[in-house]
Amino acid sequence: MVKEAERFAKEDKEKRDAIDTKNQADSVVYQTEKQLKELGDKVPASVKEKVEGQLKELKDAFSCNSTQAIKDAMASLNQVVMELGQSVYSQSGAPGAGPTPGSANTGQTSSTRKVADGDGDVIDADFTESR
Template sequence: MVKEAEEFAEEDKKVKDRIDARNQLETYVYNMKNTINDKDKLADKIESEEKENIDAALKEALEWLDDNQSAEKEDFDEKLKELEAVCNPIISKVYQRSGGAPGGGGEDSGGDDDDDSHDEL
């Protein structure tokens, strides 16, 4: 019975990790949408071409999420990195132009720290 519980615990951890990765991607998408559309944030500072590029990447990510509901954790992580590769440079440029601190917010710096911790493992 204990052995069976251990087997289920391992499977439960995999499922939890997969769901956490999916939630992280969804959160990034919606936070980025709010950032570029909220006048208190970047809506007035971002150029239309930059906004279109981010919107297109966000739309593609949402479509991918809809089509890949049961993707693996690694797939969600990879999609998040692809999305960050599009959004982060644009957001950094906008902040630099407007004189604000570089970076897109807490989720961006958190992602970088995660990458560093993975390198150490």
């Protein structure tokens, strides 16, 4: 049995690699389609067409049962998805450019003060001061 396992080890490794690659590619397809759906109209049409074209190419690579073809199509899709992210990021502007949520000046200040009581123990107290 050990000799038989050694004899088929290479074949088993190739099968495992093929299955892992297909699973990974399936995950990439799902995530990309989800991202396209979530971004909707924020994606420029030209970039969206590229992504959809690469998605189709990757889905077609599943049918040819070539692990290398799937890997190549997945790499191409990942490159185009990076372009998608860059185009959406450049449209929305740099993060932190606007006011941060909850930072509006409401006329209230919040603070923590440490006060010693009569026994010398320190007591932490939170308070909010309204103006």
